[in-house]
Amino acid sequence: MEAIQQSKALKDKIIVSPGKRDAPLFAWPWENFGNYKYLFYVAILAKYFHWTRELETWDTNWCFHILLLCGLRCLVHQLWSTYTGMLFLNGNRRISQDGVDFEQIDAEWHWDNFIILQAIGGILAYWSIPSLYNLPLWDGRGFICCLVLHIGVSEPLYYWVHRLLHSPNFFTNFHWLHHSTKVLHSFSAGQATFLEHLILCVVVGVPTLVTALIGYGSISMMYSYLVVFDFLRCLGHSNVEVISHHLFDTVPFLKYLIYTPTYHNIHHMDMRSNFCLFMPIYDILGKTMNSHYLDIHKEITTRKNERVPDFVFLAHIVDIMSAMHAPFVFRSFNSTPFGTQLFLFPMWPFTFLVMLAMWTKAKTFLYTFYNLRGRLHATWVVPRFGFQYFLPFAADGINKHIEEAILRADRLGVKVISLAALNKNESLNGGGTLFVNKHPDLRVSVVHGNTLTSAVILHEIPQDVDEVFLTGATSKLGRAIALYLARRGVRVLMLTQSKERFSKIQKEAPEEFQKFLVQVTKYDSAKHCKTWIIGKWSTPREQSWAPSGTHFHQFVVPPIIPFRRDCTYGDLAAMRLPKDVEGLGSCEYTMERGVVHACHAGGVVHFLEGWKHHEVGAIDVDQIDVVWEAALRHGLKPM
Template sequence: MGAPLSTWPWENFGIFKYMLYAPFVAKVLYERFYVEDSNLSFNWCLHLLILFGLRGLLHLLWNCYSNMLFLTRNRRILQQGVDFKQIDKEWDWDNFLILQALIASMTYYMFPFLQNLPLWNFKGLICALILHVGISEPLYYWGHRKFHEDYLFTHYHSLHHSSPVPQSLTVGNSTVLEALIMTVVIGIPILGASMMGYGSATLIYGYLLGFDFLRCLGHCNVEIVPRRLFEIFPFMRYLIYTPTYHTLHHNDKDTNFCLFMPFFDYLGNTLNSKSWQLHKTLSSGRPSRVPDFVFLAHIVDVTSCMHVQFCLRSFSSLPFRTRFFLIPFWPIALISLLAMWIWSKTFLVSFYYLRGRLHQTWAVPRFGFQYFLPIAADGINKNIEQAILRADKIGVKVISLAALNKNEALNGGGKLFVDKHPNLRVRVVHGNTLTAAVILDEIPKDAEEVFLTGATSKLGRAIALYLCQKKVRVLMLTLSTDRFQKIQKEAPPEYQSYLVQVTKYQAAKNCKIWIVGKWITPREQRWAPSGTHFHQFVVPPIFPFRRDCTYGDLAAMRLPEDVEGLGSCEYTMERGVVHACHAGGVVHSLEGWTHHEVGAIDVNKINVVWKAALKHGLRPVSSGSTINKN
């Protein structure tokens, strides 16, 4: 059993913890519809609900800014990423807001002077400021130091310090006892000013939102306070803390205990000597580390573009699926996306570290449907080319192209850029060799026949040539006899008979292994016999229409165990899982290969890439049986 007041009473409620606000909502509705002459402007419960929304939004907006890596990467204090472990630990970061709302509702009825506050009273702001500096700041400083003593730190405060990268949501990662003491610290200026007759609604809103703003500032992990402020006004360094100042406390927990004013650390001789010099260095901006590997992704649709850490961190940490709560944000997301489209060629989305190497994901601000519009092809290729040239200029070793960015009809699987720029130092990789290996790994060992759609595509060709050499009969669906014969001639003469051209789906009515590389409708799926498994490498994935059949996911691999700082899911993939083409670029980087992987897939390298992936700790996600690749 834990220490008293170390766990939240509603920690097992999940999303139902917000039902604690139901009495507030009920009271507001009751007074609105059933009480004559009710004045909602003085409805305390309504104000508490508004404050909860505003305070929560303030924390989320700060979190959005902190994770806008394309804006903040040069001013980040701690360079590591926020991983899934920290996100889960801080999932219920808003518990303190619920607690303070409940306490505020009781306080309202305990103190009559809170029940008829004016809208504005300037004296109240002055009074609250004096009480904050004279009581709240030293009280917090003293209490904070006590929480760093052995017993209190172990049982209460260590939770807050367990977050390796401070963020605005880390503010709420605390125990009940800490939140209660913080409530007292916040409440003293408001109650004190109100008891003196100087309270107002503006004071409550302004002080609470200002208090939260400064706490989020200190935890944002981005140095935004200009050094010129302290150079012009040296005394200001003792009156307002900086993100660097507070981050040093998280790293060296025996220094920098103040709430917002380092003056009290100075008085208590707990001021970290590195505070000002480190702030000066970080506020000037520092060159960001050049990534070893870049995965160039693209946006699927407006809804999916919100699946990034700088929108909703918790949402991006789960596999993507459309949710109703995203609908109100759709117009904002569209406007933001259009702005990025106009002003930016690519933007940094996320990053992680693997074997000490920095891996970044850049995104091209283009909608998925645009890739299928002929008039958009030149513009898209220009964006991709500029991303490759930028990566080459800054010293990136490998850039891997995602899904539609390497479309054969668009740029020949990246071959267009390599041919145009033969002196590229960065290696351009489409990653499809590993994609083919992952799909082939799912095919049962004892397979004798498979049905292949998209058979003459880059992946379809490689899969067909590989399987025929394993003496697996491949029914290749294509209307082009010339393209079929061209692929058939690539196979060794003794295996060419295993490649069979078919022109209708009916030809596969007795085949239970379908490899889908071209989108098929529910009507076309009807030709598959009961018990068929649909392997697929088609974007977007086909609809799982048949209940008597099974459907595989897009080819994917799980990253090694030692990946660090990974805190977002790659579209619909599970945590720690990436698309096979992404994994292919990772393997290319880890192996240090110096060749480009563009254009047609080299069938002879499928085994080589597969074994390299397994050697580096990448694992297939599918439970399919591994075929003999020796």
């Protein structure tokens, strides 16, 4: 029997019910300030410049060190967040297989409150303790003194206070908030009440301030202790095990001196054990160490087989700016629809270098996942940017990446792999037919999802519309939309210069409906039509031919820029996932929370229906209503 099943309490994560929020010192004093709380840093920066003008040097300017330390501590938490979000690196070492959802991200949005609190504490300490005025840069005695105070005072103090916080009264009023976190994350370390972080200020302050009071303090000691303290806190709150059991086998005594992510995760599963700060020896002395810890830790660190998703959406990066919307970059930014923000621009050069490295070396990587009906749905990303798909010499390399992803999915036992946007470009691989024809024995179903995409677009068009103007008319989606609307008796003005391609599509329509398909070669042919369906990039001049009040439906990637103020513009075809989705904490590009592109949703429906056929190449018009009804039946909602 697996070690993790040895204790019934550890089989499932405990879901903590919300406790009281009206207890004294529960809320933060600046809780209602929102992001205005960061004006505190502006005030410190202003004081720093004021002192600089008075010829204060950097080593005695406490404001300089406060700002730098706050920045370093935020960086430590962010780097841990980035690492734990890199599922392609640590998928096998994840302790909880659940994903961080939007609810948890919102709850931990202001995780950095404690950094502001400790910065305020540092300023107050500087004003009240003269020995802090002229600390040397280095004093080796201070490191030893600080370590002794941490082991002898901070560790036992935290252990006993932590056990006290688990008593019924304190847990109901305060500590439940920290345990309401479903999946531990580096930002979860800051998810606690004001009272708890006041106590943590004492835990942090005893080694640093006492060392300074007795004359052994130094600037390097202050920096080292606080940064290492945060590093170890993030280590414990990581959902990825980073310490191998071989280390404990080689040096057995270490397992009493340093905890691991598994150790602290067990505390959140079995709240009767593992109360220590960083050193399990205090749990051993207090007889509160979980007896299955080492077995569980060994099981996680020796895990070799990655968790196989049942469904994979094979995405690609749109551009350099949107690459920074990845979950492992900024978690909070990724949890909202993508939009170009000023803070992204300084990081553009670095991202550009990463793009060049990915172009030459990177392989398809796991991006994110969520659970639906108890099955894992994953997003894999082809390491190619949107503009690269339009470079003729890059086509073979891109198809090689897509083919490798499909074959990998087939080997792993994935049921359905759905191709996103440009990964199924007709000129690139015929909407996926290239791979199906090359590998006829594929067990994984390759799906372009465009059947549902066309259904979403078609159901956006009002029933009383009798004429539409269609660009990109001979594309895969344009053809299906034109044929479907013709069957509905809608006159379709198909913009195309190719008489041959138009005639081929027209002949596919039943004879009595062929008259509804009309070839046009110029935009001015639609100057009286108020329903435009855009499948090809449209310039401002081309859009100017639309009459006032026109609505632009679209399936072009990237979407057209809305130049006309007297017209309305639809978004790209999308659907909202069912309500029973779990672990979803990422927005798919510009989509709202819980909303995915229609081709992604099409793959989900293909999987939920258990269909075994490939959906590649031309769209089967007869299947449009079938797929639409299946999507609604499974709880997907149109936007």
